[in-house]
Amino acid sequence: MNVLGISRSPRFSPNSVDRDMAIFTAVASRMQRGGNDVSIISEDLFIAVDLSEFDLVFSMARGRDVLTALAEAEQQLNLRVVNSAHGLLQANRAQLVTTLKDTAVPQPKLQILNIESSEEHSLQELSEELILTYPLWLKRGDACAQRPGDVCFVSNQSELHQALISYAANGVHAVIAEEHVPGDLVKFYGVEGSDFFFITYPTETNNFSKFGLEQHNGKPLHTPFDANMLKSAADRAAKSIGCIVYGGDAIISADGKFVVIDFNDWPSFSACRKEAAKAIANRLKNLD
Structure with missing residues (x-):
């Protein structure tokens, strides 16, 4: 089978270039050892490639x-692409909110703030429209986080206003405001259509952090929860988007219920790279 692997541009790998390349290389290697003819290219060099x-x-x-x-x-x-490019084009953060809701994936209370003007009075009015309870999280709604400030924690209206000024200055027009949920922060990694599902507690293990924001949830209490239900919810979202290779973050509340606070296409799997590469390669060889 002739296979093309496309690696991620460094601009989409904030503080994670080596980690992203490591999982990409591991999957490419397994595909080659499986008898496939594998070509690789960076997305930065993807020009006039004959995909046929x-x-x-x-x-x-x-x-x-x-x-x-x-x-x-x-x-x-009719080319098979993993993860589906069509799905990813339809799944920016703001659209993902709807996808998670439609696939019955629990989420925190949230609100989308549309920045229509960078003028001071307009941003002040927008900050006053918030109906959520502080503290809360802000996330750019058009794309994944690429720089410090794309995701931020705010405790009051003044901090919200300053954050909106920063978003507007960087050309971000939609911001997701999400209520902070106390509880255990877990990171999950999966391959839809397989048994692979890995969970880690980043604030306990001191795993790599892109922007150091996990500290707001503190040390985990290891509240019992149903990991199979979390996997099922994540798989539903992944299948809906066509995002077979995925990762995300969830909060486990004191009652054992979970909410998904982030969902990403093809993370670095740095906590479980070897197992993930095997699962991804096997899934690529057995697409539906």
């Missing part, structure tokens, strides 16, 4: 130009 030469593409790309080209190949050439 390939039977399968596994891609960590996040740039809209590359995703658009891959989505066209999915439609016109």
